[in-house]
Amino acid sequence: MTHVLNIKDLTISLAGRPEFQLVSDINLTIARGETVALVGESGSGKSMTSLAVLGLLPPSTAIKSGEIAFASEQFGQLDLSQVPARRMNKLRGRELGMVFQEPMSAFSMVHKIGEQVGEPLTQHFRMKKPAVMAKAAELLDQVGIREPEIAVERYPFEFSGGMLQRAMIARAIACSPKLIIADEPTTALDVTIQAQVLRLLSQVQERVGAGMLFVTHDLAVAAQVSDRVLVMQNGRLVEAGTTRSTLRNPRHDYTKALVAAVPHMAVPGRVARDETTSHDPILTVRDVEVKYPGASSFTGKKAFPKRVLSNVSVTMQRGSIMGLVGESGSGKTTLARAVLGLVPTTKGEIEFHPSQGETQTITGLRPRALKQYWCKAQMVFQNPYASLNPWQTIEETLVEPIVQHGLARGAQARDRARAMLEKCEMPGDAMGRFPHAFSGGQRQRIAIARALVVAPELVVCDEPFSALDVSTQARIIALLKQLRAELDLSILLISHDLAVTSSLCDEVVVMEHGKVVEHGRSPEIFVSPKARYTANLIAAVPRLNPYETPASETAN
Amino acid sequence: MLFFLYKRLQSAVVVLFAFSFVVFYLVQLPPGDYADAWAAARAAAGDRVTPDEVENIRQTYGLDRPFLVQYVSWIGSVLTGDLGYSFEFQKPVSHVLSERLPLTLAISFGALFVVYAVGIPLGIYSAVRRQSVVDYSATFIGYIGLATPNFLLALILVYFGQRWFGLSAGGVLSPEFLGEPWTTAKVVDFLTHLIIPVLVLGTAGTAAQVRTMRSTMLDELNRPYVTSARATGLPMRRAVLKYPTRVALIPIVATIGWELTSVISGAPIVGIVLSLPDMGPVFLQSLVNQDMPLAGSILLIYYLLVVIGTLISDLLLFALDPRIRQSVESAR
Numbered sequence: 001m002t003h004v005l006n007i008k009d010l011t012i013s014l015a016g017r018p019e020f021q022l023v024s025d026i027n028l029t030i031a032r033g034e035t036v037a038l039v040g041e042s043g044s045g046k047s048m049t050s051l052a053v054l055g056l057l058p059p060s061t062a063i064k065s066g067e068i069a070f071a072s073e074q075f076g077q078l079d080l081s082q083v084p085a086r087r088m089n090k091l092r093g094r095e096l097g098m099v100f101q102e103p104m105s106a107f108s109m110v111h112k113i114g115e116q117v118g119e120p121l122t123q124h125f126r127m128k129k130p131a132v133m134a135k136a137a138e139l140l141d142q143v144g145i146r147e148p149e150i151a152v153e154r155y156p157f158e159f160s161g162g163m164l165q166r167a168m169i170a171r172a173i174a175c176s177p178k179l180i181i182a183d184e185p186t187t188a189l190d191v192t193i194q195a196q197v198l199r200l201l202s203q204v205q206e207r208v209g210a211g212m213l214f215v216t217h218d219l220a221v222a223a224q225v226s227d228r229v230l231v232m233q234n235g236r237l238v239e240a241g242t243t244r245s246t247l248r249n250p251r252h253d254y255t256k257a258l259v260a261a262v263p264h265m266a267v268p269g270r271v272a273r274d275e276t277t278s279h280d281p282i283l284t285v286r287d288v289e290v291k292y293p294g295a296s297s298f299t300g301k302k303a304f305p306k307r308v309l310s311n312v313s314v315t316m317q318r319g320s321i322m323g324l325v326g327e328s329g330s331g332k333t334t335l336a337r338a339v340l341g342l343v344p345t346t347k348g349e350i351e352f353h354p355s356q357g358e359t360q361t362i363t364g365l366r367p368r369a370l371k372q373y374w375c376k377a378q379m380v381f382q383n384p385y386a387s388l389n390p391w392q393t394i395e396e397t398l399v400e401p402i403v404q405h406g407l408a409r410g411a412q413a414r415d416r417a418r419a420m421l422e423k424c425e426m427p428g429d430a431m432g433r434f435p436h437a438f439s440g441g442q443r444q445r446i447a448i449a450r451a452l453v454v455a456p457e458l459v460v461c462d463e464p465f466s467a468l469d470v471s472t473q474a475r476i477i478a479l480l481k482q483l484r485a486e487l488d489l490s491i492l493l494i495s496h497d498l499a500v501t502s503s504l505c506d507e508v509v510v511m512e513h514g515k516v517v518e519h520g521r522s523p524e525i526f527v528s529p530k531a532r533y534t535a536n537l538i539a540a541v542p543r544l545n546p547y548e549t550p551a552s553e554t555a556n
Numbered sequence: 557m558l559f560f561l562y563k564r565l566q567s568a569v570v571v572l573f574a575f576s577f578v579v580f581y582l583v584q585l586p587p588g589d590y591a592d593a594w595a596a597a598r599a600a601a602g603d604r605v606t607p608d609e610v611e612n613i614r615q616t617y618g619l620d621r622p623f624l625v626q627y628v629s630w631i632g633s634v635l636t637g638d639l640g641y642s643f644e645f646q647k648p649v650s651h652v653l654s655e656r657l658p659l660t661l662a663i664s665f666g667a668l669f670v671v672y673a674v675g676i677p678l679g680i681y682s683a684v685r686r687q688s689v690v691d692y693s694a695t696f697i698g699y700i701g702l703a704t705p706n707f708l709l710a711l712i713l714v715y716f717g718q719r720w721f722g723l724s725a726g727g728v729l730s731p732e733f734l735g736e737p738w739t740t741a742k743v744v745d746f747l748t749h750l751i752i753p754v755l756v757l758g759t760a761g762t763a764a765q766v767r768t769m770r771s772t773m774l775d776e777l778n779r780p781y782v783t784s785a786r787a788t789g790l791p792m793r794r795a796v797l798k799y800p801t802r803v804a805l806i807p808i809v810a811t812i813g814w815e816l817t818s819v820i821s822g823a824p825i826v827g828i829v830l831s832l833p834d835m836g837p838v839f840l841q842s843l844v845n846q847d848m849p850l851a852g853s854i855l856l857i858y859y860l861l862v863v864i865g866t867l868i869s870d871l872l873l874f875a876l877d878p879r880i881r882q883s884v885e886s887a888r
Contacts, residue, residue, distance in 0.1 A: 056783055085791075093789030106784040108799045110806075110877055119788040155878045171788065 114152025640849030679769020
């Protein structure tokens, strides 16, 4: 078997400081038509390795030693670590196709889709614009984008994330590359779209007969697509083998931990939680509808209003964790925002029942009353990199809500903030530092501490794990469970990850197109879903053992 | 697109009217009128002025009529294309301006050209080659340019221009060309005289554009779409010029209107300091003497230029950013 790619003892270090090794002694081979998954947490060096193959390492880093052998069509056997820039430009996009992580940011928003997808053709075959657009439309057609002739004339901001990722794949295969490198290509997408994109990637790879290097932090995704798996930790390979055997019998401790951290879908027969959760609701949502008006203009005309939620009714019990699942666009975030009074509702009522005091109607609450309500209901946001103010120390971030809600001042407020930070398993000395000093998981802990510091009864968590690695995710889940018990919290958890939801929630609400399609207790709803939509969602979840339960059978 | 243009022109006309009224009001605001200013000037020259003479002037120019009547008669004649008669110069305003407007336009647009032709490429270069000699020099010279008042910069440049390059100070033509027909030599002479005013007017703006371009470029260069464009095989230079540059140009283009404003409002002072026969000195004089037809016309021309600048900036934004195109189209 001839190798398309053969990495030998690759070591990457900081530029000018060879003692700081980011990636050490990586060995990796990929044959034609083979898919190799490179798995590890963020910071393990897996993306670095893939960028080194493309010759696109950031300028602060450099290849220290090793060889990246590539069987080029144009130039024969090459060592990519030694190829001059000019020749590298002839390889990128033509023989090396790359699919990036976040399709929304990997496309320029101000250039047409067709122009960007056709860029490799312009570059390598000197094709003229009309020809490029025609070929781009053909490529978009191949990746399943409807009306490709119209799509090429559109701009990325008019596309959904899933469509953009398809377009990105189309660009990667534009010149029928010998090697496709996919760096977390589905991390930014929700489950059903992920399943489609993964299938598409495997199909196109087969069609062009390329080898594929698939970088991911998600073992379950790796299990779905790859023939072999390489596990990286702290810049080193710790385990390598066929996907099947590695995931069944992980040998290295780190791999074992990764396998264990993969959230499992609920299995029948699991101990049901105590049924005594009495009927003591904390939140009642009754026939809620939310309409967004179309963009209004200075001419006074309005576009069609868009209905995002229609007739949603949900009751949430005190002390429970309720999951809100659905694809993006299903209205789950809108519902959560409406619960916090952040979105005006057009119909229906939302009531909050505090443990002491009277029931409060949230819909139509005035700003001053809303502020008081936010002392009882708080939110944890999706992206801890964006939700913490980079110019505020952790102390300022945590003390602000305490002071704002008039709960304490000065030293008292600081003590309270520190206590909550420690409860979220962060060291107290983190108080004086800025968010950039912390990892994603630590930041999410800080964000949780910020939400809990005013002692709310209800916490809305909007995809709190989706920006985190699997193992970090597992630790944050454990933290949430623990905090719930300690602080007697009720948690409304928005997630597109059904595995997480099934392991964490007592009850689950499934949403589609702004409607509730199913509502039930957590283990049961996953074991015997009633709605077809729920069944499709469940089927799309990548599993560690795809050999036994083919995941995609019911998905389409 | 045409609809958008139409809307913009429509609102420009409305604002133009409002502006003309404010202008007229403001010029009238100081106590006294042209007749008083004229009398004061004569008295200062040692002449004896009788109250009858002053009243005579006032009646000739219609300054005794109520404010609104004066305004309506002025704006009415402006609309028919007659800018009025300058009290001070004893000539129609259009004659006074036609000698001077071309020079003002040449200097202003020359300065604007320098601002963008130097500012944008230098900004890109400073961002791509961060912390290089060019980057530091641009920053250093830029801060000096921003911090030095225009009139001072004008004096400094006049001094060094004459000392080092033998450029004559002030005016737009060397004495030997005055009254001569336009020959190549005269054109060259004219252009060399423009160098200093254009530099003076353009330096601050250039420095500001370099800063803006550099910082937005730095932001954009680190975006994933640049790496992803390079992954298609685009060489560094082409990738930079094609993708992030276009995004980074958006804030630059959006402020063309302001830039034109600042260039134009800076122009009179430079014209006065360098004693150029452009609109600057005339403008000052007309305000001092409350020569309403002249002052009002000049202000209206300045405003028209700003409106044109804003319009150009809107059209360029339209071409540059599809998101703006779409929001305008969906707003119809």
